[in-house]
Amino acid sequence: MAAHLRDDDRPLPSWTTRCVNCHASTSKAPAFAPPLTHDALLGATSRRGGPISHYDATAFCRAVKDGIDPASVLLRKSMPRYQIADAECMALWRYVVRQ
Numbered sequence: 001m002a003a004h005l006r007d008d009d010r011p012l013p014s015w016t017t018r019c020v021n022c023h024a025s026t027s028k029a030p031a032f033a034p035p036l037t038h039d040a041l042l043g044a045t046s047r048r049g050g051p052i053s054h055y056d057a058t059a060f061c062r063a064v065k066d067g068i069d070p071a072s073v074l075l076r077k078s079m080p081r082y083q084i085a086d087a088e089c090m091a092l093w094r095y096v097v098r099q
C-alpha cells in the first residue's frame with residue numbers, strides 16, 4: 001500500500017509501511033504508536049490532548065489517509081499517510097476492530 005510522510009511526497013519503501021511495524025509493542029520497548037484495537041479505537045477518550053472522541057469507520061479512514069483524528073487533531077508526522085481506496089479502508093477498519 002503506497003504511503004508517504006507529511007510534507008514529503010516521496011513514496012515510503014513498502015517494508016516500512018506495515019501497520020504492525022509501529023503499532024505493536026515488543027517485550028523490551030513500549031510501542032512507538034497507539035494500539036490499533038477494538039477497545040482503544042472505539043473507547044471514548046481524550047487523544048493527543050484534544051476533546052473526548054472515538055473512532056468510527058469514517059474517522060479511522062481519515063486518520064489513515066489524511067492524518068487527522070476524530071477530534072480534528074493532526075497526527076504526528078511519523079504516522080504515514082496512505083493512499084488507500086475507500087472499500088479497502090473499510091475492510092481494514094473491520095479487520096482492526098473485528099466487526
Ligand code: HEC
Nearest residue numbers: 016017018019021022032033034047063075076078079080
Ligand atoms: C512508521 C510508523 C507507523 C506506521 C507504519 C503506521 N503508523 Fe499509525 N501511527 C503512528 C504514530 C507514531 C501514531 C501516533 C500519532 C500521534 O499520536 O500523533 C499513529 C497513529 C495512528 C492512528 C490514530 C490512533 C489513535 O489512537 O488516535 C491510527 C488510526 C493509525 N495510526 C492507523 C494506522 C494504520 C491502519 C496503519 C497501517 C495501514 C498505520 N497506522 C501504520 C505510526 C505509524
